[in-house]
Each structure stands twice: as C-alpha cells, then as structure tokens.
Amino acid sequence: MALYSIFIFYKHRMLSQIINYFGFFGIFILNILTIVLLLSQYTYLLFYLIGGVLNFILNISLKLLIRIPRPNGDKHLFNIMNHRNKRILIDKFGMPSGHAQSIGFSTCYAFLTIKNKKWLFFYGVVCILTLYQRYNNKNHTLFQLFIGLVVGIIVAYFMYFTSKRYITYLVEDPKPEKIIEFSNPL
Helix, strand or coil, rough: HHHHHHHHHHHHHHHHHHHHHHHHHHHHHHHHHHHHHHHCCCHHHHHHHHHHHHHHHHHHHHHHHHCCCCCCCCCCCCCCEEEEECCCCCHHHHCCHHHHHHHHHEEEEEEEEHHHHHHHHHHHHHHHHHHHHHHHHHCCCHHHHHHHHHHHHHHHHHHHHHHHHHHHHHHHHHCHHHHCCCCCCC
C-alpha cells in the first residue's frame, strides 16, 4: 500500500510538472502553431505578426500604466526576471496577464481565420492549461487573467477585421481610382 501511495505521489507530481511547463510555454506553442497554420494565408499571417507585436507593446504599456503587482507567494519556473528571488522591472506587475493576453490573442485570431475544429480544440486546451498554470502558481489573480484574456481577444478582433478590410480593399473591390496609371506625355 505504501508503494502504491509513493507511485501515485510521483505520478501526480510528474503530471503537475507537465501541466506547469505546458502552461508556461503555451504562448510559444500557440504562436508557432498559428504561424505554421497561416503560412498559406499570407495577409492573415502578416496581420497576425503585426498584431502580436502590438499586443506585446500594449501589455507592457498597460502594466506600466496600471502598476498592480502580482499576488504574494508566486512561484517561478525560471528565474530570468528575478534578482535575489524578487521580480524586477515590469515583471513585478501582473495586470494584465501577458500570458492570458497572448493566448487570448492567438486563440481568437485562430478561431476567426483557421476555422478547423480539431485545431481550435487544441487551442482551447492550451488556453485552459495556461490560465490554470498562471493562477495555480499564483503568478496572477483571476481578475488579472480575465482582463488579459479580454484585451488579447479585443486586439485579435481588431487585427482580424483590419486584415479583412485590407483584403477587401485590394482584391474584392477593384476601383479605377485605386489603380495608378502613368500617362505618356508624348
């Protein structure tokens, strides 16, 4: 019985570590997957990349503007932004969650452009695991995660509808004033 308890303990601990790493790297997984899935849709890919950069800049700006700290007792998987076990620079602030904002952006943009149910299910699983990992490790409060998710979704909608207008402007609505002609002066 004791051996079975040890096995369950280590099995649970290993599953917890897998969820931790999968949740932590969720933004990178979804970013790479979205880029690969959008390789054949150049305009959507371009607007996804631009939106990703804008989303990142917006997150940093909001953190510096709002300045709400992370919860006490947060756990670190990596000590990149730590000095003497304390967070430094903008990593001290948790509002809005950058992970939640990134996965909200990628998941929503993929939902609007890819429209493949199997991939969208995978996006949903990664999204849930990332949110769980950030909350479970006390990196963010539920409110910080919610706000990050909402901001990411808003940026994704903005970028998607901007890309649709761009496509419509160039391809589906060719008007003579859009065509630049050079006349021969002779």
